[in-house]
Amino acid sequence: MSFFAITFLWTGIFIGIPILIAFWNRKKIRKEKFGGYFLLRKLAESTKRRIQILQILKLLNRILLFLLIIFCFAEPLVTRERFSGAGEGFALILDVGRAMQGAGPGGSLIEQQRRKFIEILSGMPSEAQGLILFASDRCETLSLAEGRVTASSEDWLDFLRPERIAYTNELTTISGLSQCRQRAKQIFSDRNVFVGFISALPDSLDKEQLSKMNLNIFALEAEPVRTVDSVELTQEIQQNSVRVFSDKAADRDWNVIQQTGLVEKLGKVGRGVDLLPSKGSWLWINHEEKLDPWVGQDFIRLQSLAAKRITLWSEKESEGYLSLLAALRSHSEIQVVRQIGSHPVGEAVIIYGTYTGSFDGMPYVWVFGSPNSASAFKIRDKKQWMASDLSGDVRKSFLIETEDGEIFVKAYNLFDLDNFEVMESFEDGAPSLLEYKNSQSKIWVTPFDLEDLTTDLALEPVFIPYLYRRLERWLTSDNLESHDDLMKPIWLLPGRVKPLDSVLARHAWPGIYGTDQRTLAVAPVAAPMAYLQMENIVPSEKSELEKLSLRDKLLPWAIVSAALELLLCAVSAQWGLLLSLIVALSLVSGNTLEAQDVAQRTSLGVMPGTDPDRLRALNQFIRDMESLCNLDFATAEVVQAKDYWKYALIFSSSTAALPDFSEAEVVKIRDYLDRGGLLIFDEPLASIDTVFGRSVVERLKKIFPGRFLENIPKDDVLFRTFYLLNEVSGRRLASPNLQGIKIDQRWVVVFSSNDLLGAVLKSETGDYALSVSPYGIMQRRLASRQLLNLFMYSVTVDYKDDAIHLPHILQKRVK
Secondary structure, X not given: OEEOOHHHHHHXXXXXXXXXXXXXXXXXXXXXXXXXXXXHHHHHXXXXXXXXXXHHHHHHHHHHHHHHHHHHHHOEEEEEEEEOOOOOOEEEEEEOOHHHHOEEOOEEHHHHHHHHHHXXXXXXXXXXXXXXXXXXXXXXXXXXXXOOOOEEHHHHHHHOOHHHOOOOOOOOOHHHHHHHHHHHHHHOOOOOOEEEEEEOOEOOOOHHHHHOXXXXXXEOOOOOOOOOOOOOOEEEEOOOOEXXXXXXXXXXXXXXXXXXXXXXXXXXXXXXXXXXXXXXXXEEEEOOOOOOOXXXXXXXXXXXXXXXXXXXXXXXXXXXXXXXXXXHHOOOOOEEEEEEOOOOOOOEEEEEOOEOOOOOOOOEEEEEOOOOOOEOOOEEEEEEOOOOOOOHHHHHOOEEEEOOEEEEOOEEEEEOHHHEEEEEEOOOOOEEEEEEOOOOOEEEEEOOOOOOOOOOHHHOOOHHHHHHHHHHHHHOOOOOOOOHHHOEEEEEOOOOOOOOHHHHHOOOOOEEEEOOOOEEEEOOXXXXXXXXXXXXXXXXXXXXXXXXXXXXXXXXXXXXXXHHHHHHXXXXXXXXXXXXXXXXXXHHHHHHHHHHHHHOOOOEEEOOOOOHHHHHHHHHHHHXXXXXXXOOOOOOEEOOHHHHHHOOEEEEOOOOOOOOOOHHHHHHHHHHHHOOOOEEEEOOOOOOOOHHHHHHHHHHHHHOOOOOOEEOOOOOHHHOOOOOOOOOOOOEOOOOOOEEEEEOOEEEEEEEOOOHHHHHOEOOOOOXXXXXXXXXXXXXXXXXXXXXXXXXXHHHOOHHHOHHHHHHHHHHHHO
16 A cells, blocks of 8 residues: 555654543543532442443544544545456446356356456456446346446446346346446447456357457356256046156156146155146146256146036027037037026036026126127117118228138127226227126126027138137136236246346246236256357456555545544533524525425436336326316426425336335325325226236335225216316226225325326327227217316315315206
8 A cells, every 4th residue: 555645644643632632631620519519429439331331432533524624635545456448447247047047066057157247347447447247148238226337437336236136037148248338338439448248158159159249258156057858747537537647757757837826746656646727727846956946847737627517508599599508519639518498507607698697606707798688788889781881981890801701790789888897899999708797707708609609600700710810818817908018027036146126027937927817937048058268369468557546435434533532522411502503594595495306306206117109198298288177387307206295196007017116215295195195096907907007006005004995986086177077087987987096085196007108198290009898989088077177176175075066066967
């Protein structure tokens, strides 16, 4: 170690000053006349030890403060080696692909990689800025907490942890590595920077192309894993069980993974076993491999006993019933039980024609309702094809577009949608397939029968494929509108580390994913058979010496020591009055500053992670709102929880889950809502039980323990702050109600499941960007009016509940 100004070290003699003062005070004796001296002596005896400890702490802190000040002026310097060529910046590429689950002589590859990147970052110049990239078959850039992608090596050392590295099940390829190389060039504007690649170099990389990429390669020691053959299973459905057997899995552990995520361990079962699997169950056959925990893992979907027998029920036989019976019996994997009259019996029942009874005891029901007879569900209206209706728009009302062609229906029912979720629609948006929501059974409803479709439906080349596809999904509990991006992890295969949420979101970690109605297995990618030997490429050597000043490290400690000195003085009652005065002045100045900021605050904000299209729709609506009312909202801004108090209204709409709030953020949000704020959550998928919806419920439980979302009555002031409304709207009517949380007669949280912003979103040409269903253009108008009511409520609350407004509202209601 050396010093920039070594002469300042002579000032170290001043360290003796606080020591001399301490000894002087110990010998200094004062006599005071005091009437209650006895009591004072007792008090001194009881606090003597505490005072002595306090004096010792003050002495040690003063010595430390003097030393820190002296060293700050002397400026100590340390010398270290650094990588040549890293002065302009650096990019460190970490291999996060499938191969990193392996191991070698130096331990697991992930642990080897961690030691290596600490060593490399420690050798970077202190002034150099760099970025960290993750390479697999894609490239990802690591960001710091505040969103920056470049930082010093010291910042990266503090931030980078194995649990923040996005290890995946994807192969590491030249394509992903090239993307990282190109991204580094873009961020550093083609400057000549240090680019390092830490990897075991699996054989999924191309050696020739890798040697041409001008990388500093830091190879990890890896051992190839022996090949383990996949298991081939045979499943036989018997009368009361499913027989599962294999000749190649006798030495492996068998486990059954239920759709709930529960794992039932069977152990080693020999050649096979009889099971009673439920729907959505998987068989996990585990082969333990020390070098790689993902080798020899197989997932096989188990067949279910309940999905192979269907009862076709009708009150009486008809041509349509017989046609449907013939179509079902043509299916090679379905057994059809014919039933006429009495109560339907079976686990999977198709009800044809008139039926007004209950659905108890039937887990799976599909109703083909007749437009000319009674129904168990409330019918709102009927549609009937007239031969005189020749226009194309009218024909769309009776047309279903399928994968194999068009189906033309001459008559069908329109049900009350408050109790249904629309699964498929006619060309004009009217429901052609619905699911009943208010039942524990799975009930599908087709609003037409088969009497007037064709003269011989059993030979119909379009309807039968349409029927078979939906039968398969109905029997396997697969929702027609389920998407892979809605699937959440049910069970994950253990690895070297825990996976990141971003990896799970794209199903890039082995395991079982699913929704309430379907499951998906992601098997591990095969381990590398070999690793590249890159003798012609070696890491860059440390060749330059760098002197680093320690002043920046010492100065914060000097400030802390000075603050501690003030605190110790305040505790000993020497500086109590001054400290109180400082606190009072800071509080007064803080309140003044806050009042100034409030006067300049922006009216509308959105939470981080809000969908960009919904943010654009919000700003479009603000511009359109100027012609409808006198509200003047500014452009929406992304805002953090600590700044919520600056905004009258906060929106959130995202397909991903809300980030978890810290305890400090929970306090800020709760205080914001208590003081008049309003949070609006808009579900962009217009569906029930989504990732976003569940995360909103969980976050609200944390903010308001013991409170839950409740339906907002249609006669609430929220439905008449500007427009008089009696129903909800949105891009798609997933729910008939708005939901919210109410505090002191005021809604502080509003949740819409119907995608209000999606209904008013416009493209660059000015046309509406998304279609609406089932009622067309009127939904957009109602959605726009409902949004305006919410904006008005955020600034006026319940003024429309005043008695002076009652006559006018009643008059409008009558009209």
